[in-house]
Amino acid sequence: MAIGTDFVAGGLRDGLVLNYASEREMIQRFAGPLPERGRPIDGLLDELAEVAHWSVAQSDPRYLAFPDSGSSVAAALASIVSTFLNQNLITFDRGAPAASVIELQLIGWLRELVGYPTRPLTEYDGLRGVGAMWTSGGNMSNHVAIATALAARWPQVHREGVRGLPERPVIVLARQVEHFSYRAAAQVLGLGSDALVWSAAAPNHTSDVAALAAALADPPDGARPFMVVGVAGNCRTTGIDDLAAIADVCAEHDVWFHVDACHGGSLLFSERLRGRLTGIERADSVSLDPHKGLFVTYPSSYLLVRDPADLARFARYPEKLNDPDCLDLGLITPFYGSRGFESLRLWALITHLGRAGVAALVERRQHTFEEMSQLLRDTGMFRFVGDSDFYRCAFVFCPRPAGELLEQLSARRETRPPLRAIVSKYTRAYAEELYRSGAVVFDLFALEDLADRLGLGTTDKFDVMGMCVGHPDIDDATRQQITEHLVATGEKLMPAMLAELRLLGDGEAADDSCLVLGPAGW
């Protein structure tokens, strides 16, 4: 406990977000043979403190790479309690009596937030009405969504498999705003990545609705689209699709509408912000990822299905579905058998804060994000790529003098590839320098500049940094510290970048390697 709180408070990490060590150094530090004899608890605690010392604090407000802050006190308390409870949510009796009810109630709340039909839990009449399940992460929630949609269209798939279907099932989704989980899921669920039919993204990094409609209207030979993915906050710039328009298209083509709200789901708590997700209530399924935007620790994700009958199709004993005295969740949770009481954390967060309290945090975070975006602008060190709808933005390192050179040089089309390479190179260098300092952490990934903000073309990927604000508040002193560090890092790298740009102006080439580094780019 002391190690945990010491880590969060910063003591165990020398006041930094992290103490940097390379892969090789970290291996040297922690590698060791299977111990034949053990060590006393005190020795173990020393070792745990050492592990903490070399860990990254997502709970630190200077950690700005992902939103997974895990900073809720209520959820942390619940996490400790649930460790000791160690309930098994596969069954009610003998496994998890109170926990099963708590999870069901939480599911009801989440369904209500999405705008799905709900009834009071006191009217529970069997597993057929549950309509949602916990999963270990957004990746898995999307897997479950695909499996659910597939069986909704072709129930025989559970028995006959994909080979038994009369048509080749395909999923339509927009490239460039997608999450890696769809390809991963297609690969392991027997569909194959060829089952992904890619349409275009709009310049604001959202799914182009007309392109989705066109893909549905003209699928490949022998293929039958069974699912469209709407993105409620892409993982790179948080652009939110026009969900209502996609719902219309899906209805017209009679195809399952899945909304990936792993990032945007937190906005549902806020009366002020939830309007950005209008149409989500018409989705056939929704992925939510509280361990991303909702301040609870891993693992916390949920897949909601508008018509609970579609989830009930996984039932191992269909005859139990209508039994109001059966609360064995393991009967309707594909991929999961024995599993712990992970739902207690989100339940505790909502119980402690109420809907309004969560909304206040989400709204403050939105305000903080806007202030932090302004902070980035004010440094004069960066240029933005794409738009942001909420907590995350993407940008390259491009201090003002470099930007001026860029504008002059990019007038000639043939200099654009080397210019892109230089911008990417110094953006990588900036992000790495920052990360290794342990003082501020941005994400680093690859992104197309779809709106051509940099004037260097829309089709090739840049290495970009991402700033993601996972905390409701960042105090003035921290902001000041961040600003100073950002400016100092930029000033350190600027001369070399300017020199390289000038060389290019003089006709020299540059290295154009492009790395893909952070998860957002996966």
Next chain:
Amino acid sequence: MAIGTDFVAGGLRDGLVLNYASEREMIQRFAGPLPERGRPIDGLLDELAEVAHWSVAQSDPRYLAFPDSGSSVAAALASIVSTFLNQNLITFDRGAPAASVIELQLIGWLRELVGYPTRPLTEYDGLRGVGAMWTSGGNMSNHVAIATALAARWPQVHREGVRGLPERPVIVLARQVEHFSYRAAAQVLGLGSDALVWSAAAPNHTSDVAALAAALADPPDGARPFMVVGVAGNCRTTGIDDLAAIADVCAEHDVWFHVDACHGGSLLFSERLRGRLTGIERADSVSLDPHKGLFVTYPSSYLLVRDPADLARFARYPEKLNDPDCLDLGLITPFYGSRGFESLRLWALITHLGRAGVAALVERRQHTFEEMSQLLRDTGMFRFVGDSDFYRCAFVFCPRPAGELLEQLSARRETRPPLRAIVSKYTRAYAEELYRSGAVVFDLFALEDLADRLGLGTTDKFDVMGMCVGHPDIDDATRQQITEHLVATGEKLMPAMLAELRLLGDGEAADDSCLVLGPAGW
């Protein structure tokens, strides 16, 4: 923390394993609308204490339904630390620097315990050599095993899906000793449950090796077996397959050999007991489930693959596989993206106790299990069904006088169905009575009496109880308390059972409904 330790110590549950309430009562207690306003932390803590009060303590030695005791102190401490660390094992940089190394080292230890080829972690040369992954449970580990085996046989499946394969892939496994996860996986991985080719079980509740071989030699038309499942401790009676013999059969037929050691894996720590799993080192993949037999809390499961190249096939960026400076585990973990530092708990257990210390616990548990089995016998209340290889046994309620009647009556073949019904009925009644008392907990599930121990036939299922000893030690006072409670419960139910048996002797029929209740029966 106080709530957690109070729960484990028994105070929060009135000294019982659980306070029983029905599904309906529990819903009344915890159902409520989405709260608009929250409540202070004190109120939340009261609510968490209430949840604990209505939870089941698997950590109590009188809990004898499943092995998931979660009782390791080292693992509990690690669990608390990992909550606060909230590392994200999708990546090394920005996600989980120390944690990635700790997990890799743990994986190395597990591979060594299985008998797989290993190298010191200091010789790490890229993700291609990892050869194992954490999962959320045995169910998922088995899913990953199937997906891995499928792609090992037909690499094109990742792109073309199951429809693109030249043959229909099927899995061969023994009925009656199987775990539900294989059917569940076949349903969602695009194979369909028709892809399971069932062979027979031997009378000792293990896979009949000759029957597996026969099924491989003569698959259904157009079908190609790609995987055989060996069971290292079935979930009902812990019978362990002859793994070496199955390995021979698999080698002969060139088919992937998966060993489900979710239950038996803990024996690998013990020099004395690991001989029972001889042959596991020849398996192509092994599922381990430390949250079952190894005293750590949920979620803790691992899928190990003998040839790491087979897991590396899932790589999102194959070019990163050979990079000794890439430790981003999320690149080779199908089904998982962002995920927490769950491995810290098992790592802490092994670090604290050493291999020898874990072995001592496992061996003491084995001894305790044998003593507890004798305790059951000594009550004169039960008759065993099947054999046990380690911590779990199955039995029916059949007090001696009932047993005598049973033997007389079963001589007539036509009375066997009603006799089975009576035995099942009173076994259910016994298990329920016991459970609701909160004083002792057995599992309740359905099982065929394959060795005909009861003399009532081998093909129909009985409702049976399961006793599973998850604790290394059960003290004398607790044993005495358990004995007294078992005898008292038996004496309460015996008169009605005897009366019903005598009525049957006089020619009356009985109700023959048969319920499937506990997870082991799923």
